[in-house]
Amino acid sequence: MNAPADELLTAVIIEDDPEIRRILSQVLEAAGFTTVSADNGLDGVRAVVTHRPLLTTLDVTMPGIDGFEAARRIRAQSDTYIIMLTALSDEADVVAGLGAGADDYLLKPFRPRELRARIDAALRRTGVRPLQGGAGGPAPRSSEAPSPASARPGTATTPVAPAATASVTSSPAPEGADAEWxxxxxxxxxxxxxxxxxxxxxxxxxxxxxxxxxxxxxxxxxxxxxxxxxxxxxxxxxxxxxxxxxxxxxxxxxxxxxxxxxxxxxxxxxxxxxxxxxxxxxxxxx
Missing domain, CATH: 1.10.10.10 (Winged helix-like DNA-binding domain superfamily/Winged helix DNA-binding domain)
Known part of the structure; x- marks a missing residue:
C-alpha cells in the first residue's frame, strides 16, 4: 500500500565523514525526508531498527563494522532501500556490496544531483511521495542517532511491486491465493x-x-x-x-x-x- 502523499518519511544516514553527512542530509531533506545520522556501522544498524526508515545511505569504509557487514545486519531485520556509498570501484567490491543486501550503489566522490536522482528512483520504485517542507507542512529535520531507548520510531512503509507490462504465464496458485504467478x-x-x-x-x-x-x-x-x-x-x-x-x-x-x-x-x-x-x-x- 502506498504511503499517504502528505506523510513525512525517514531516512538514515550512516557515514563517518561529517562533511559528507551534511551533504547527504541536505539532499535528503530537500527530497522531503526527515533524517537520522550515525557515524559508525553499529549505531547505524541500531538507528535503522529503531526508526524503520524508507531509505538508508550506507558508507562502506567505517570504523567498527564496515558497510558490507552493516548491510547484512540491516537486511536481516529491515527492507529499507539501501544506497551504498563507496570509493571502491572494482566489480568484486560492487558485487560484494549488492550481495550484502544493498539496492543501489554510488561511487565517491558523487554529485548531489546524481544522489537526488537515485533517491527519486527509489521513491518511484516504492510508490511513495514524501511531504516537502513548506506549503503549510512540517519541514524535514535531521538528528544524530539517539540510543534505542530514547528514540522515537520513524515511519514504516511497505514497498509495492511494479505494475506488469507484459502478458503473464499463469499456473494454479497455492491454496488460499487467487492471483496469478x-x-x-x-x-x-x-x-x-x-x-x-x-x-x-x-x-x-x-x-x-x-x-x-x-x-x-x-x-x-x-x-x-x-x-x-x-x-x-x-x-x-x-x-x-x-x-x-x-x-x-x-x-x-x-x-x-x-x-x-x-x-x-x-x-x-x-x-x-x-x-x-x-x-x-x-x-x-x-
Missing amino acids: LVHRDLRLHPEQRVVQRGGEELDLTRTEFDLLEALLESKRRVRSKADLTLILRGESFATGYYVGDADRRAIEAHMTNLRRKLGDSAASPRYIETVRGVGYRLTSE
Whole structure:
C-alpha cells in the first residue's frame, strides 16, 4: 500500500565523514525526508531498527563494522532501500556490496544531483511521495542517532511491486491465493505477494533482485538490455532520453551475478536466465 502523499518519511544516514553527512542530509531533506545520522556501522544498524526508515545511505569504509557487514545486519531485520556509498570501484567490491543486501550503489566522490536522482528512483520504485517542507507542512529535520531507548520510531512503509507490462504465464496458485504467478520451468514468482519459489522452495531475494527477475519473467524470450533493466529499476521504463552510464550497467551485472547465484543458475550453462552477448538478458528456452 502506498504511503499517504502528505506523510513525512525517514531516512538514515550512516557515514563517518561529517562533511559528507551534511551533504547527504541536505539532499535528503530537500527530497522531503526527515533524517537520522550515525557515524559508525553499529549505531547505524541500531538507528535503522529503531526508526524503520524508507531509505538508508550506507558508507562502506567505517570504523567498527564496515558497510558490507552493516548491510547484512540491516537486511536481516529491515527492507529499507539501501544506497551504498563507496570509493571502491572494482566489480568484486560492487558485487560484494549488492550481495550484502544493498539496492543501489554510488561511487565517491558523487554529485548531489546524481544522489537526488537515485533517491527519486527509489521513491518511484516504492510508490511513495514524501511531504516537502513548506506549503503549510512540517519541514524535514535531521538528528544524530539517539540510543534505542530514547528514540522515537520513524515511519514504516511497505514497498509495492511494479505494475506488469507484459502478458503473464499463469499456473494454479497455492491454496488460499487467487492471483496469478509468473512461471518459467520450476521457477515461480508472485508479483503482489513478492514471493519467489524454485522447485517449491521459497528464495530470499533483495528488492532489486526480485524486480529484475520479475522484468525478465514478464518479457519471456524478449531480450532486455542493461539500459532497459536500469530504467525499470528507476521506475522510468516508459520514458526516453534518460541517461544510463557505465556504472549503472555494472550494477545490473552485479545484481544479475547475485541473482543467478541464488537461483543456482550458471551463466555458462543457464537454466533460467541466459546472456545475449553484447545485448542483454532473457529467459532460456523452455
